[in-house]
Every structure is written in structure tokens, then in C-alpha cells.
Amino acid sequence: MINRITNDIKKALLNKQKEELLVLRSLKSALKYIEIEQKKELTEEESIKVLKNQVKSREQAIELYIQGNRPELAEKEEFEIKIIKAYLPEPLTEAEMETEVTKTISELQAESMKDMGKVMKALSQKLGTRADGKILSNLVRQKLA
Structure with a gap:
């Protein structure tokens, strides 16, 4: 860089x-x-x-x-x-993030807000810096609520 x-x-x-x-x-x-x-x-x-x-x-x-x-x-x-x-990687769209959230929740068989930390950890490892943490967090909350 x-x-x-x-x-x-x-x-x-x-x-x-x-x-x-x-x-x-x-x-x-x-x-x-x-x-x-x-x-x-x-x-x-x-x-x-x-x-x-x-x-x-x-x-x-x-x-x-x-x-x-x-x-x-x-x-x-x-x-x-x-x-x-111009030096940052192309960020994921909200739709792409939502797809990843849904996929990760089903892979981890997460069912409640208690699993949010586990889901967020997996997502941050998978998506790295391309995803906005705030948006990811909101999407995970919506799906697990």
C-alpha cells in the first residue's frame, strides 16, 4: 500500500x-x-x-x-x-451483506441474540474490511430478532 x-x-x-x-x-x-x-x-x-x-x-x-x-x-x-x-477495496453492497448474513446464520445455526457475537465474528473473518460493521450488526440483529 x-x-x-x-x-x-x-x-x-x-x-x-x-x-x-x-x-x-x-x-x-x-x-x-x-x-x-x-x-x-x-x-x-x-x-x-x-x-x-x-x-x-x-x-x-x-x-x-x-x-x-x-x-x-x-x-x-x-x-x-x-x-x-481510491485506495480502499470496493465495499460490499447492502444486498451482498444481507446474503452473507443469512448464509452465515444458517451455517452456524444461530437462533437468538445470544448467538450474535458468534455470527459477527464469523462475518468479520469472512468479509474482512469490505463490509461496514454497523450495517452488518444491524442486519444480524434484524435476522436474529
Whole structure:
């Protein structure tokens, strides 16, 4: 992931894309910081989690900028999110998640809310970072209720 971002930094430098360059450098910095903190190279999955956190923090900033009547800053954050999402795997649709939830519940023979933890663990192992945890949790609750 860091290699891909580094290559894109070089391209942005050559093409004089200043805004994109700033975002890419901040992403590389965030990934390197976590690597140094953990004293090991990040796996692809760990890198994706870091990037998702970057998106989440920018989404929170957008909400604050909109509340503070600063639409120009909110637009800047949206631009940054667009760049970051280019590095994330294609997320599953809600329909795909619902299919996986139904399949996992039947495989585990889960019948009540007591089994929710077991179902969520299996789903998170199966779907990894491609699925939104909140949506998965809501779907599992609906099916087990």
C-alpha cells in the first residue's frame, strides 16, 4: 500500500497536483506512523483499516465544518475522501451483506441474540474490511430478532 502511495506521490509531483499531493503525503505519513508504532510492516488489511480511519475522521470534520458554516473546508475534506477511497477495496453492497448474513446464520445455526457475537465474528473473518460493521450488526440483529 505504501509503495502504491509513494508511486502516486511521484506522479502527483510530476503533474503538479498540489492538493492531491498533500493528501497522499498525509496518508503515507499516517501509515508510516502506525508502522513505527507497531514496529512492523503493515499488512494490506491493517493498511486498509488505517485508511478507513482517515476517511472517518474526515467525515467527522465535514460535519463540523457544515455546522460551523464553512462549506469550502467541507468541500476540501470531501475531495480528500475521494482520493483516499481510491485506495480502499470496493465495499460490499447492502444486498451482498444481507446474503452473507443469512448464509452465515444458517451455517452456524444461530437462533437468538445470544448467538450474535458468534455470527459477527464469523462475518468479520469472512468479509474482512469490505463490509461496514454497523450495517452488518444491524442486519444480524434484524435476522436474529
